[in-house]
Amino acid sequence: MNKNIISVNNLTKQYGQSTAVKNISFNVMQGDFFGFLGPNGAGKTTTVKMLTGLTSLSSGNIQIFDKDINKNAKFIKKKIGVVEDVSNLFPDLTVLENILFKSMIFGLPQKKIKKEILEYLEMFNLTDKLKVKFMKLSRGQKRIVSIISALLHSPDILFLDEPTLGLDINSRNKIHQLLEHLHKKEITIFLTSHYFEEVEKLCNRINVINHGNIIFDGDIHKLKSLFPGDKIISIEFANSIADKNLSDYFVHYKIKNNKLFITCDDVTGILAQIDKFVKAAQNTIVEINTEGNKLEDLFLRLVKQDEK
Amino acid sequence: MKNEIKNIFVIILKDLKAYYFKPATISWGILFPIVFVLIFAMKNGSNISSLIGGLLSMSMFFGSTSMTGTSIMMERKINVFNIYYTLPISYYGIALAKVLSGLLFGIFTALIMFLVSIIIVPIHIHNVSLFIVWILVSSFVFSSLGVYISLIVKEAYDAMIYLNLIRLPLIFISGIFMPIAVLPFGVKFFSYISPLTYSVDIADKVFMGKTFIGEGTSFLVLTVVGIFFLILSRNRVKSLRG
Numbered sequence: 001m002n003k004n005i006i007s008v009n010n011l012t013k014q015y016g017q018s019t020a021v022k023n024i025s026f027n028v029m030q031g032d033f034f035g036f037l038g039p040n041g042a043g044k045t046t047t048v049k050m051l052t053g054l055t056s057l058s059s060g061n062i063q064i065f066d067k068d069i070n071k072n073a074k075f076i077k078k079k080i081g082v083v084e085d086v087s088n089l090f091p092d093l094t095v096l097e098n099i100l101f102k103s104m105i106f107g108l109p110q111k112k113i114k115k116e117i118l119e120y121l122e123m124f125n126l127t128d129k130l131k132v133k134f135m136k137l138s139r140g141q142k143r144i145v146s147i148i149s150a151l152l153h154s155p156d157i158l159f160l161d162e163p164t165l166g167l168d169i170n171s172r173n174k175i176h177q178l179l180e181h182l183h184k185k186e187i188t189i190f191l192t193s194h195y196f197e198e199v200e201k202l203c204n205r206i207n208v209i210n211h212g213n214i215i216f217d218g219d220i221h222k223l224k225s226l227f228p229g230d231k232i233i234s235i236e237f238a239n240s241i242a243d244k245n246l247s248d249y250f251v252h253y254k255i256k257n258n259k260l261f262i263t264c265d266d267v268t269g270i271l272a273q274i275d276k277f278v279k280a281a282q283n284t285i286v287e288i289n290t291e292g293n294k295l296e297d298l299f300l301r302l303v304k305q306d307e308k
Numbered sequence: 309m310k311n312e313i314k315n316i317f318v319i320i321l322k323d324l325k326a327y328y329f330k331p332a333t334i335s336w337g338i339l340f341p342i343v344f345v346l347i348f349a350m351k352n353g354s355n356i357s358s359l360i361g362g363l364l365s366m367s368m369f370f371g372s373t374s375m376t377g378t379s380i381m382m383e384r385k386i387n388v389f390n391i392y393y394t395l396p397i398s399y400y401g402i403a404l405a406k407v408l409s410g411l412l413f414g415i416f417t418a419l420i421m422f423l424v425s426i427i428i429v430p431i432h433i434h435n436v437s438l439f440i441v442w443i444l445v446s447s448f449v450f451s452s453l454g455v456y457i458s459l460i461v462k463e464a465y466d467a468m469i470y471l472n473l474i475r476l477p478l479i480f481i482s483g484i485f486m487p488i489a490v491l492p493f494g495v496k497f498f499s500y501i502s503p504l505t506y507s508v509d510i511a512d513k514v515f516m517g518k519t520f521i522g523e524g525t526s527f528l529v530l531t532v533v534g535i536f537f538l539i540l541s542r543n544r545v546k547s548l549r550g
Contacts, residue, residue, distance in 0.1 A: 015550075054393050055550040074396040082394045088387055092326040104318045105395050107311065 004066075005030040005157060005188050006051065011060035013046050013212075020046040022212035023060065028157075028190060028205075033183050035203030036192045037299055043212040044192045045085055048161045051190070052082045064157070078106065081155035085162045085192075087142035089149060091135035095121075098134055099149050106153040113152055120148045124174055140167045147175065157188045164195060176202060196296035206295075208302055215306045223298050232291050233262045233270060238284040249277040315397045319405035320412065327379040328413060332468060337374035337417055341367035342424055349428045357429045361511025362484030364418050364425070368447050369478070369504055371417025373454030373471050376410035380458035381467040384548075393549055403541040406455045407448065414447030434517040441527070442514055446507040449530045452537035453503065459544040483508045488520055506530050 006028035013021040021043040028034045038044045049055040051062060053073055062069040064076045089098040096117065103113040121127045124144050129137060137145065147163060160179075164172040172195075179202060183189055193199050199206060200220060208216035216223060236259050246253055250273060252263040264270045267290055278285060291297065327333055345363050349356045356363075383389040392402045425431060433439050457474065458467040480486070481495050482504035491499055499505045506526035513519040519526070 049550070052394060053549075054390055074398070077394060077396045084387075084390065086387055088391055090322065090326055090383075090388055090391075091386065092330075092382075093322065097322075097325060101318065101322050102395075105315050105397070107314070 003030055004028070005032075005064065006190070007063040007066075008047075008051070009061050009063075011047070011050060011062065012058045013043075013050060013055070014058040020212055021050070021209075024209070024212070024214045025060075026207055026214055026217055028188060030188055031183075031186050032205050033179075033189045033203045034191065035199035035206040036190065036209065037196075037199060037206060038192075038209035039303060042209045044209055045161055047209065048159055048190070048192060052080060052159050053077060054082070054084070078153065079156045081150035081153070081158045083143075083146050083150045083158070083160045083163050085165070087139070087146045089134045089142070089146060092133060094131045094133050095126075095137070095145050096130050098145070099152060102149050103152050108153060116152060117148065120151070120178075123178065124171070140171045143167060144171065144175070147178070151182070155187065157190065158182065159190045161192050162194060163191070164193065164198060172198070196299060200295040208299060210303050210306050213306075216302055220295060223295070223302070227298055227301055231264055231267055233264065233267065233274070234289045234291070235260045235262070235274065235285055236287040238286050239281075241281065241283065244277075244281050244283075246277070249273045311396070312398060312401050315395065316401050316405040316408065319392075319397075319402070320409045323375075323379050323406075323409035324412070327375065327382065327409075328416075330378050330382075333374050333378045333413070336377075336468070336472075337371040337413060338367075338420060341370050341417065341421055345421065345425060345428070356425075357431060358516065359484065360425050360429065360431055361515040362482075362508045364421050365446060365482075365504060365507040365511050366479055366484055367421040368414040368418045368443065368507070369450045370475060372410040372414030372447050372450035373457070373475060374468075375413035376406055376451055376454035377458050377467045377471050379409065380406060380455065384458075389548070392545075399545045400542045402545050403455060403538060407451045407538055407541065410451030410454050411444070411447040414450055415443055418443050418447070431515065433514060435514060438510070438523065439514045442507070442510045445527060445530050445534070446510070449503045449507070449534035449537070452534045452541060455541045456537045456544065459541055459548060478502045478504045481505075483512075483520070503530060503533050506533075 004027045008027070009025050011021055011024050012019065024047070036044055036047065046055065050057050051064075051069075053069060053076070057070070065079060067075060069076055090101070093101065096114075099113065099117050100110065103110065117130070118127060121130060126141060126144065129141060129145075134142065134145065143163060143166075147160070150158060164175050167175070176198065179189060179191075183202075191199065191203060205219055206216065206223065207214055240258055241255060241260060242258070246255075246260070250262050250270070254261050262270060262274075341363065344366065345356070348359055348363070380389070422431075454471065457470055461467045461470050481491065481499045482502045483499065484504075488496060488499045488505065506521065506529045509519050509521045509526045510523050513523045
C-alpha cells in the first residue's frame with residue numbers, strides 16, 4: 001500500500017499583515033501525481049515554496065519522508081527536485097555548465113550525467129544548445145532545461161510550479177510525455193498549473209486552494225460528483241425560437257440571443273427531445289455545442305461557491 | 309562536513325566562471341585601482357613606493373567588494389539566488405562560498421596591482437609571510453563586508469551604489485594618502501571604524517617596516533570584523549529566504 005510521502009499540518013504563511021496560506025493540511029501519497037490548483041494569488045506558489053524550503057513557515061509543520069522539513073533540510077533537498085515558476089538557472093553559464101554545477105553539488109558522476117543530459121536534450125531536440133549560455137535560450141527552452149536540471153539527481157519527489165506556462169503546444173506535449181514517463185517510474189509529482197486540461201490529463205489527485213484555504217481534496221470524479229447535472233448544450237437556430245413552447249420538451253433551459261441553453265445530466269437522452277422540438281418547430285440547427293464538467297468549469301464553480 | 313566543503317568549492321568555481329570577467333567586476337575591481345596607481349605614479353614619481361601598501365589594500369578592497377557585489381546583485385535581481393536554497397548546503401556554506409569567491413578575486417586584484425606597481429617603482433617586501441597573511445586576511449574582511457552589503461540592500465541593483473558610498477570615502481580616511489595621525493579628530497574616529505585602516509596599517513609594516521597601530525592589533529581587528537560580517541551575512545542569507 002502506498003504511504004504518505006508529504007504530510008502538511010496546519011501550515012500558515014504570513015507576509016506582514018497578510019496571510020498567504022491559512023492553516024492548511026493535506027497529504028500526498030507515494031506515487032501520486034498531485035495537482036495543486038487555484039486562481040492567481042490563492043497561495044499555490046507560497047505553498048510550493050514552503051514545501052521545497054524556498055521560504056520559511058510561519059506556523060504548522062511539513063513532513064517529507066516522515067522527517068520535519070526544518071530539521072532535516074539537507075536530507076530532504078537531496079530527495080526532491082524543484083522547478084520554480086520562473087526559469088532559474090545561472091544565465092552566464094551554458095546549459096552544460098549549469099547542469100554540471102548541480103550534478104557536482106549532488107555528487108553525481110560527471111560521465112553518467114553528461115550521457116543523461118544528452119538523452120534528455122535529444123528528447124526535446126535541444127542537443128545543439130548544450131554549449132549555449134542559458135540566457136540565450138528561448139523561454140520554452142529555459143523551462144525544459146530547468147526541468148532537466150531538476151531531474152538529474154533522480155529525486156523521489158518532483159515539485160513543478162507552472163512548468164508549461166508560456167510554452168507552445170508541442171513543447172507542452174513533450175513535457176507531458178516526460179512527466180508521464182517519470183510518474184510510471186514511481187516518482188511522486190507535485191504540480192501546480194493554470195492549464196486545467198493538463199491537470200485533468202496527468203493528475204490522479206487534485207487539491208484546490210482559494211484565498212489560502214484548501215477548498216477541495218480528491219480526484220476529478222469526486223469533483224464532478226459535487227456538481228451533478230452540469231452539462232450544458234447550447235444550440236443556435238436559423239429561425240426565432242422565442243414564441244415556441246419549449247417547456248413541453250425541456251425542463252431546465254434558457255434563451256439568450258436566439259440561442260437555447262439546456263442544462264441536463266444525460267446528453268444522449270436530451271438529443272431525442274431536441275430532435276422532436278426541431279421537427280415540430282420546423283426550424284434548423286445552425287450550431288450545437290456541449291460544455292460543462294470540464295475541470296476548468298468545475299474549478300470555477302468550486303471557487304465561486306467558496307466565495308459565496 | 310566533507311560535502312559542505314565540496315559544495316562551497318563548487319559554488320566558488322561557478323562564480324569564477326560566471327562573474328570574474330563581468331564589466332562591473334573588471335571596471336570597479338581592476339581598472340579603477342590601476343588608474344589610481346597610475347595617477348599617483350604620474351604625480352609623485354618614485355615617492356609612490358610609500359603609497360604602494362595603501363594602494364594594494366585599496367585594490368583588494370575594490371576587487372573583493374566588486375566581485376561579491378556583482379555576483380550577489382546579479383543573482384538576486386533575477387531570482388537565481390533561490391537556487392542555493394534548493395541545494396543541500398547550509399546558510400553558512402552559502403555565505404562562506406560567496407565570501408571566498410570575493411576573497412579570491414581580491415587576491416587576484418592585489419597580485420595584478422603588485423605586478424603593475426613593480427614595473428613602475430622599486431618595491432621592497434620586509435616580511436614575505438606577513439605579506440601573504442595580510443593579503444588573505446584583508447581580502448577576507450573586505451569580501452565579508454561586500455557580501456553583507458550586497459545582501460542587505462533592498463533592491464539588488466542598488467548594491468554597487470551603496471558599495472561606492474562606503475568605498476569611496478574610506479579611501480581618503482584610511483591612511484592611504486594621508487597618515488591617520490595628521491587627520492582631524494572627528495575624521496580619526498571614522499578612520500578607526502574603517503577596516504581599510506587596519507589593512508593599510510599592516511601594509512605599511514610589510515612594505516616600509518613600520519606600523520602606526522601595530523600589526524597584531526590590526527590583524528585581530530580585521531579577523532574579528534571579517535567573522536562578524538560573515539555571521540551577519542549567514543543570518544541575512546537565512547532571512548532573505550522569506
